[in-house]
Amino acid sequence: ALYVIDEQQLSIIDKYEGLANIRMRIKVLVKSDFGEHYAYTHVSSRPREHVPPTKQYLALLTKGLKQLGYGDKIIMNVINEATKR
Incomplete structure (x- = not known):
């Protein structure tokens, strides 16, 4: 699912994701039923270690x-x- 959120909501998600310590936010191109969109996702900053x-x-x-x-x-x-x- 894709959501439209504002900067404040994005900051809250960053907090829950542990941004800077555990995960990092990246911009990706995703495909939906309505076309292609840029979106943010969070990935591990330590890919070999499951957190x-x-x-x-x-x-x-x-x-x-x-x-x-x-x-x-x-x-x-x-x-x-x-x-x-």
């Missing part, structure tokens, strides 16, 4: 997936992948 998301971030992610209509099986797969070491 699981915080409980708070995982709760927000789960809530968003539910709001978008994803089923329990997919949500559990996301949680399992995000938290495995």
